[in-house]
Amino acid sequence: MSEYLGEYKAVYKAKSACGDILGKAQDGGIVTSMFAYALEAGIIDGAIVAGPGAEPYKPEPMIATTIEELLAARGTKYSISPNMSLIKEATRSYGLDKIGIVGTPCQIQAVRKAQLYPIGLRDVPDKIALAIGIFCMENFPYQGLYQMVEDHCATKIDNVTKMDIGKGKFTVYTERGAHAEIPLKVTHKYEQPACHVCLDYVANMADISTGSVGTPDGWSTVMVRSKAGEAAFQKAVDAGWIVAESMDGVKPGLELVEKLAKTKIDNNRAYLEHRKHEGTLLKPLRSPYI
Amino acid sequence: MGLLDKLKSLLFGKEAVREGKQDAKPGAKPADEAIVEKPVEQPVAAKPAEDKVEQVEQKHIIQKPKEEKPVADKITVGHVHMSGCTGCLVSLADNYEGLLTILDKYADLVYCLTLADVRHIPEMDVALVEGSVCINDECSMEEILETRERAKIVVALGGCACYGNTTRFCRGGQQNQPQHEGFVPIGDLIKVDVYIPACAPTPQQIRNVCLMAYLLLKGNDEQKALATAYLTPLMNLAAAGTEACGCDLMTEVINQGLCMGCGSCAAACTVRAITMQYGKPQVERDLCIKCGACYAQCPRSFFSFDVCGQYESITELIGEVMKP
Numbered sequence: 001m002s003e004y005l006g007e008y009k010a011v012y013k014a015k016s017a018c019g020d021i022l023g024k025a026q027d028g029g030i031v032t033s034m035f036a037y038a039l040e041a042g043i044i045d046g047a048i049v050a051g052p053g054a055e056p057y058k059p060e061p062m063i064a065t066t067i068e069e070l071l072a073a074r075g076t077k078y079s080i081s082p083n084m085s086l087i088k089e090a091t092r093s094y095g096l097d098k099i100g101i102v103g104t105p106c107q108i109q110a111v112r113k114a115q116l117y118p119i120g121l122r123d124v125p126d127k128i129a130l131a132i133g134i135f136c137m138e139n140f141p142y143q144g145l146y147q148m149v150e151d152h153c154a155t156k157i158d159n160v161t162k163m164d165i166g167k168g169k170f171t172v173y174t175e176r177g178a179h180a181e182i183p184l185k186v187t188h189k190y191e192q193p194a195c196h197v198c199l200d201y202v203a204n205m206a207d208i209s210t211g212s213v214g215t216p217d218g219w220s221t222v223m224v225r226s227k228a229g230e231a232a233f234q235k236a237v238d239a240g241w242i243v244a245e246s247m248d249g250v251k252p253g254l255e256l257v258e259k260l261a262k263t264k265i266d267n268n269r270a271y272l273e274h275r276k277h278e279g280t281l282l283k284p285l286r287s288p289y290i
Numbered sequence: 291m292g293l294l295d296k297l298k299s300l301l302f303g304k305e306a307v308r309e310g311k312q313d314a315k316p317g318a319k320p321a322d323e324a325i326v327e328k329p330v331e332q333p334v335a336a337k338p339a340e341d342k343v344e345q346v347e348q349k350h351i352i353q354k355p356k357e358e359k360p361v362a363d364k365i366t367v368g369h370v371h372m373s374g375c376t377g378c379l380v381s382l383a384d385n386y387e388g389l390l391t392i393l394d395k396y397a398d399l400v401y402c403l404t405l406a407d408v409r410h411i412p413e414m415d416v417a418l419v420e421g422s423v424c425i426n427d428e429c430s431m432e433e434i435l436e437t438r439e440r441a442k443i444v445v446a447l448g449g450c451a452c453y454g455n456t457t458r459f460c461r462g463g464q465q466n467q468p469q470h471e472g473f474v475p476i477g478d479l480i481k482v483d484v485y486i487p488a489c490a491p492t493p494q495q496i497r498n499v500c501l502m503a504y505l506l507l508k509g510n511d512e513q514k515a516l517a518t519a520y521l522t523p524l525m526n527l528a529a530a531g532t533e534a535c536g537c538d539l540m541t542e543v544i545n546q547g548l549c550m551g552c553g554s555c556a557a558a559c560t561v562r563a564i565t566m567q568y569g570k571p572q573v574e575r576d577l578c579i580k581c582g583a584c585y586a587q588c589p590r591s592f593f594s595f596d597v598c599g600q601y602e603s604i605t606e607l608i609g610e611v612m613k614p
Contacts, residue, residue, distance in 0.1 A: 086557065106589065112598040112601040116605070119491070119586045120487075124494075192569075285547070
């Protein structure tokens with residue numbers, strides 16, 4: 001238990017054992033592998049993932065019920081995919097009884113609120129079988145991402161094969177091998193404003209959370225949090241879908257995760273305090289937290 | 291999980307928890323069970339099977355009388371039918387066997403025109419009020435006031451009672467009471483303690499509120515604290531007013547810089563008035579029936595780390611207490 005990283009049962013350095021998945025995965029291919037295994041093993045009937053949209057790198061939530069569909073959704077899209085918008089549809093049109101869902105920390109919070117306060121989500125609470133959270137510092141509205149790529153990186157977004165954030169830089173890679181990078185500082189103004197009230201970096205309420213921070217290139221840090229997450233992850237490792245190793249001695253390791261989590265959460269706590277504008281505004285800007 | 295055990299002991303009665311411990315380690319026992327346990331302490335390596343049978347039988351005998359206790363502790367619940375379509379009541383009934391469990395163990399239904407043969411509103415712990423109030427109908431006006439007088443907790447059940455919902459669009463002129471044209475949410479007439487928005491409210495949300503009301507009224511301090519934490523956002527909604535609309539997503543969430551585009555509102559909308567466009571809700575306002583579900587479902591309308599952080603134990607608890 002840590003103030004910034006939440007409760008977790010175990011933490012691993014892990015990656016997919018499946019070459020097909022790793023090929024176009026962002027880092028360790030953990031989300032795709034976990035869902036692929038869970039589909040095969042019957043832990044889930046389908047998963048809500050950020051699939052390809054009508055415009056390049058504009059994610060569109062989709063319900064994947066086959067491994068082919070999961071593979072189509074590989075890789076991070078640094079824009080907003082309203083995955084929760086399909087949570088009821090998944091139980092209706094798709095008739096799923098055991099749903100997997102991947103989301104940013106705020107989306108996983110929405111999942112848990114939906115389970116405890118299913119105000120408009122009839123018969124949804126007991127059908128969420130595996131919620132995988134991804135580490136998230138901030139997200140970008142599509143128009144912001146577009147501007148970062150087309151304007152700042154001077155790269156046509158249609159030609160981009162991969163985007164990545166790491167080591168203080170936003171990088172785009174293109175088909176012909178060229179790549180462009182800009183300091184993260186430049187991207188801050190394009191961040192989604194609502195990200196600045198978020199008090200969660202590593203999806204503290206997910207069954208499993210994962211992200212690239214803390215482990216070497218090609219690997220992911222995996223935090224196993226709930227009973228459901230522990231059981232599913234263990235089975236995926238035993239079945240050979242995922243390679244998991246101890247985090248002991250891994251550089252930069254959990255310290256970096258904790259450091260980034262602290263930075264995000266402390267900054268955002270300060271911003272929430274700032275939003276009150278005590279003594280100056282007629283009424284404070286609203287805070288969602290009670 | 292200490293809290294979980296305590297909750298279980300309240301909800302199941304003490305014997306259920308004791309039974310669990312008895313199975314796990316036959317050593318430490320409460321004093322009143324010492325006699326029953328004696329055979330276990332004898333050196334009986336030769337005939338373990340017989341002993342096991344004996345133990346099971348004896349356990350059964352001491353448990354029986356205690357089963358009545360949780361039943362005596364039930365709360366009383368009534369369903370008050372104002373101008374609504376009975377969909378909220380159907381939703382309560384759609385807990386299926388869960389409704390029977392609730393009525394068996396936690397709540398007596400003391401008033402419900404559809405399901406119980408009681409004509410006048412009695413004293414009760416919790417009144418679930420469905421529908422808005424027709425101010426042109428004296429009987430309805432009297433009954434809503436009676437409800438407030440006679441119920442400890444008044445719950446506005448569903449969009450009509452909370453926010454008017456479709457009855458907001460009424461303008462009279464319909465047979466067989468064409469003069470009935472004014473309808474207001476119950477919160478415009480009486481003080482309401484808890485809101486359960488949406489059209490219809492979900493069986494699971496109604497169940498959760500019933501169980502939490504039970505803990506609030508019959509629980510110990512710790513259980514009251516959990517129930518209070520759970521119910522607080524729904525009480526805040528009740529305190530916040532009687533108007534709701536898809537526009538709340540704009541005025542209270544997006545305009546306030548809080549929308550992160552999760553899509554919960556779009557999933558919650560009964561009439562599919564909300565689509566997600568470029569990561570934000572787009573409300574087709576002519577379709578909106580003003581039920582309040584989208585805003586209440588939004589994780590940025592209210593979010594409690596204390597409650598949602600315990601989702602695993604609370605979900606397990608609800609699962610266990612709802613076993614018949």
